[in-house]
Amino acid sequence: MTTASGSAADVSTNGYVHGFAEGAVLLERRGPVAWVRMNMAEKRNAMSEALVQGLARAVDAVEADPAFRVMVITGSGPAFSAGGDLALFQRLVGSGTLDTFDTYLERGRAMFTRIEQFRRPVIAAVNGVTVAGGLELMLTADLVYAAESARIGDGHVKFGVMPGGGSTARLSRRLPFNVASELLLTGRLADPRELAAHGLVNAVLADDALETHVQQVAETIARHSSDGIARIKALHARARDRSLDDALATEVRALLDYARGPDLLEGLTAFVEKRAPRFR
Structure with missing residues (x-):
């Protein structure tokens, strides 16, 4: 991995925190989990x-390091x-020009498309206010966990x-x-419990329990075959846009x-052999 200035940096140590773009984003290693933290x-x-x-x-940096098996995206502050x-x-x-x-x-x-199509699982740990581009980033994640204090919405129309x-x-x-339409057209921010009831948020946690819970989920995923997980993620994402017959045939071929x-x-x-598997 390289720093924002291009110099080499060792990130093999558990807990190492590395900054990008003069610290605008931090990368922390927590075992097999990459924590990407927006830091502004x-x-x-x-x-x-x-x-x-x-x-x-x-x-x-996460993509270049195969030891990272899951990526979490979260924010600093409120x-x-x-x-x-x-x-x-x-x-x-x-x-005067829109170029x-x-x-x-x-x-x-x-960038959003790249995160959505990232080979490894991506989890959004929604720690607070999530609006407009923040919502759009959240929507690229495979799993979404939110703090009780978080408020989530589109909000573009307000400005x-x-x-x-x-x-x-x-x-x-x-x-x-119709639920999506209301959020888009009113610009209101929703309680994460409301969105969990509709399936957009996987679970709502106490603010001080969010990161611990997300780390546990990520470590559970990381124990599985990284190749198998990547294939399942890709199949699941593509199945929404295919006929059932095509999706079933693609699954068997995969x-x-x-x-x-x-x-x-x-x-x-x-x-x-009644033992834990040892995947690559």
Whole structure:
């Protein structure tokens, strides 16, 4: 892994914390789990150019290290992320040309898509206010756990802004259409317990229990075959956009391909020998 300035950094030590984009984003190793923490609390982790760049570099580092088997994204301070940097938006939109604004939006869109399609599982640990771009980032995660104090919504309409990072594309895939519509059209922030009842949030935890619970879930996932987990994640994501027959046929082909590797046989052998499997 490299630092923001490009120099080498050793991150093999458990608990090592490494900063990107002058500390806008931190990466911490907790065993097999990568904790990626947005670290601009004074700006409520708004999606500034530095934070977007820091997230991209942190994801690069996690991807490059096979010892990381699960990635958790969270925020520092009272917010997960308050969304786009509206002061930056004002400067870009008012500059007389939209080219730079377009570049900024495309960079964010590409980052969100990359996280959504990340080979390893991604968990959002929603520690506080999550709105607009923060919601769009949350929607890229495979699992979402929220603190009791968190408040979650789209909020773009409150400032005459339209979504540009996936709210209209992803929210109704995770919520009933009319529930998603209300959040998009009113801009209100919802209690995470309400969203858990609709399935968007996996569980709501006491604020001081959130990270412990998420770490436990991540470690449970990390014990399984990383190859098997990656294949299941990809199959599950693609199944929503396929016919049932196509999804079933694809699943069987994926299983046969997986059987060519060592992990399926190791799992079956461990079962027969009544021991814990030792996956790669």
